[in-house]
Amino acid sequence: xxxxxxxxxxxLIFLVSNSAFAQINVVTSTTDLKSIVDAIGGEKxxxxxxxxxxxxxxxxxxxxxxxxxITKARMYVKIGMGLDQWADPLIEGARNENLFVLDCxxxxxxxxxxxxxxxxxxxxxxxxxxxxYWLDPNNGIIIANDITAALSKLSPGDALYxxxxxxEFAQLIETKMAExxxxxGQYKDTKIMVxxxxxxxxxxxxxxxxxxxxxxxxxxxxxxxxxxKLMNIIKTNNVKLIGFQPYFSDQAPNSLxxxxxxxxxxxxxSVGCVDxxxxxxxxxxxxxxxxxxxxxxxx
Amino acid sequence: xxxxxxxxxxxxxxxxxxxxxFAQSSLNPDISVIxxxxxxxxxxxxxxxxxxxxxxxxxxxxxxxAPLNPYARADxxxxxANDESAPVxxxxxxxxxxxxxxxxxxxxxxxxxxxxxxxxxxxxxIYPFVFRPLYQQNFFGExxxxxxxxxxxxxxxxxxxxxxxxxxxxxxxxxxxxRKNLFYSSRISSFFQLSDLTxxxxxxxGATGVYDTTSKRFKWINADIKFKWKKDQYTSFTxxxxxxxxxxxxxxxxxxxxxxxxxxxxxxEIGGKFDLSQSIDSKDKTHxxxxxxxxxxVEETLVFRLVFSxxxxxxxxxxxTILMQTVFSLGPHKAHAF
Numbered sequence: 001x002x003x004x005x006x007x008x009x010x011x012l013i014f015l016v017s018n019s020a021f022a023q024i025n026v027v028t029s030t031t032d033l034k035s036i037v038d039a040i041g042g043e044k045x046x047x048x049x050x051x052x053x054x055x056x057x058x059x060x061x062x063x064x065x066x067x068x069x070i071t072k073a074r075m076y077v078k079i080g081m082g083l084d085q086w087a088d089p090l091i092e093g094a095r096n097e098n099l100f101v102l103d104c105x106x107x108x109x110x111x112x113x114x115x116x117x118x119x120x121x122x123x124x125x126x127x128x129x130x131x132x133y134w135l136d137p138n139n140g141i142i143i144a145n146d147i148t149a150a151l152s153k154l155s156p157g158d159a160l161y162x163x164x165x166x167x168e169f170a171q172l173i174e175t176k177m178a179e180x181x182x183x184x185g186q187y188k189d190t191k192i193m194v195x196x197x198x199x200x201x202x203x204x205x206x207x208x209x210x211x212x213x214x215x216x217x218x219x220x221x222x223x224x225x226x227x228x229k230l231m232n233i234i235k236t237n238n239v240k241l242i243g244f245q246p247y248f249s250d251q252a253p254n255s256l257x258x259x260x261x262x263x264x265x266x267x268x269x270s271v272g273c274v275d276x277x278x279x280x281x282x283x284x285x286x287x288x289x290x291x292x293x294x295x296x297x298x299x
Numbered sequence: 300x301x302x303x304x305x306x307x308x309x310x311x312x313x314x315x316x317x318x319x320x321f322a323q324s325s326l327n328p329d330i331s332v333i334x335x336x337x338x339x340x341x342x343x344x345x346x347x348x349x350x351x352x353x354x355x356x357x358x359x360x361x362x363x364x365a366p367l368n369p370y371a372r373a374d375x376x377x378x379x380a381n382d383e384s385a386p387v388x389x390x391x392x393x394x395x396x397x398x399x400x401x402x403x404x405x406x407x408x409x410x411x412x413x414x415x416x417x418x419x420x421x422x423x424x425i426y427p428f429v430f431r432p433l434y435q436q437n438f439f440g441e442x443x444x445x446x447x448x449x450x451x452x453x454x455x456x457x458x459x460x461x462x463x464x465x466x467x468x469x470x471x472x473x474x475x476x477x478r479k480n481l482f483y484s485s486r487i488s489s490f491f492q493l494s495d496l497t498x499x500x501x502x503x504x505g506a507t508g509v510y511d512t513t514s515k516r517f518k519w520i521n522a523d524i525k526f527k528w529k530k531d532q533y534t535s536f537t538x539x540x541x542x543x544x545x546x547x548x549x550x551x552x553x554x555x556x557x558x559x560x561x562x563x564x565x566x567x568e569i570g571g572k573f574d575l576s577q578s579i580d581s582k583d584k585t586h587x588x589x590x591x592x593x594x595x596x597v598e599e600t601l602v603f604r605l606v607f608s609x610x611x612x613x614x615x616x617x618x619x620t621i622l623m624q625t626v627f628s629l630g631p632h633k634a635h636a637f
Contacts, residue, residue: 064461
């Protein structure tokens with residue numbers, strides 16, 4: 001009888017402890033979303049990002065190993081707006097009826113939504129607007145709100161835990177925003193050039209003025225005639241900085257820099273894009289420091 | 300009759316599908332049109348194309364795809380081919396029930412490319428090379444192994460390793476000349492993520508059906524391997540190899556190919572392929588060696604492939620072919636599976 005009671009107690013303790021520490025399995029499209037889910041979910045979530053931070057998220061290959069990750073997940077967090085459309089066949093292939101899919105773009109104020117009929121002659125234009133919205137830290141808070149609501153629905157018992165961590169995350173962003181605004185100070189409205197049109201939200205948040213793109217149209221390789229035009233733009237506008245992500249070829253930015261007084265600099269659009277960017281706020285710390293250092297040196 | 304039918308299809312394409320293509324909305328299915336235009340010359344004897352420049356609009360593939368409801372989707376591929384005997388061909392037209400079934404099952408029904416070999420389920424415009432492997436032409440048919448039937452597939456519980464098991468039962472019409480001898484096939488495949496940069500997929504298939512006018516069943520075993528190393532967005536190497544063993548009417552025959560493709564710049568690739576094949580009822584061997592240079596100015600919207608090939612058929616002198624293929628695609632471009 002005593003043995004039986006002990007056995008039942010052991011099983012009950014195991015079940016209770018198991019459910020208390022059961023983590024919500026979350027798969028995200030990008031490392032940035034993973035970083036925010038980690039910030040909100042803490043020890044209550046287990047996360048995996050499909051795209052690596054140093055990968056161009058416009059073209060992620062649909063690998064069956066990713067499907068296996070989603071098969072076991074409770075939630076999938078996507079960027080939306082057509083950027084991570086490669087996630088759809090992965091979600092479809094996972095055959096996971098319990099999966100909740102969260103599109104983080106739903107509450108974002110979208111920029112550059114085409115007001116004309118778009119087609120492929122405009123390059124790789126996103127029909128629902130510019131989807132690189134996580135590069136505005138204020139949008140990071142909106143993403144965090146959506147993630148908090150979704151996690152709380154999946155695990156109502158942990159809602160207070162998630163809400164507390166959401167508040168801490170929002171507080172961190174607000175503190176950092178003041179710090180970043182201070183860093184920007186006199187450098188507001190500085191004219192810059194970037195490789196691809198994924199810095200629109202970043203420029204809006206910190207006050208940079210993007211005067212040109214290394215790509216003639218989104219997704220296209222630069223041509224000699226386009227580079228010649230850019231040289232004139234750089235000279236006319238006294239551009240000191242040409243930003244590009246490490247997964248783009250540095251040939252065109254370096255060639256522009258060698259012909260002008262501008263400098264080419266590697267920027268990070270995601271967590272893990274460069275080695276020192278390990279969290280969502282690191283993206284802004286790293287980019288602003290790198291950009292301001294070059295602008296200062298060019299004065 | 301064939302001419303009337305093809306005229307009706309062309310009218311349907313012009314007045315129904317083209318307006319839909321240019322007015323895609325969330326309620327319309329996704330529609331893509333992918334023409335394959337070729338310019339070539341050959342030294343093959345006794346063919347009218349010998350030693351002259353030839354132009355051919357080889358095929359126009361139209362894909363119509365959409366979810367049917369929250370549980371199922373449908374895919375239809377129509378080919379308008381440069382072939383007087385069959386100018387219009389329903390390449391595939393099938394539904395897939397993806398949710399709501401036990402044991403992780405998916406059910407596919409209609410006409411589809413049979414999941415018997417890795418390459419067989421891939422549409423030719425996605426190949427890194429131009430010519431369908433000889434053994435697939437010889438054993439499966441020029442358009443690959445496709446049939447009207449039903450397929451069940453499931454993901455096996457193999458931990459982190461993706462393992463898919465599929466089984467197909469189909470009419471067998473394409474192989475037995477419409478005599479309704481059923482065709483059965485099955486394939487198991489596994490995908491291994493070897494590292495951040497390398498991945499491997501292997502598969503083994505088995506099939507049986509009745510060939511042509513005989514009443515005897517053939518037995519096939521097929522094995523496939525695909526390996527990919529992807530250093531970064533612009534540098535990758537892909538190796539494909541497949542082989543088939545056939546037993547039919549007392550004869551054991553085989554065929555296979557090995558192909559490699561190296562992307563060395565954002566827009567450029569080089570590749571090569573070696574084919575060796577007998578056929579289901581003949582031990583005569585044909586082999587083909589080809590090399591190709593691919594230029595993709597803007598991803599897959601416009602692809603140019605320059606190919607040189609040398610073909611040697613039993614009891615015939617070998618011949619060379621030089622071909623420039625242009626594949627251009629209109630409509631949404633979806634991510635391709637590994």
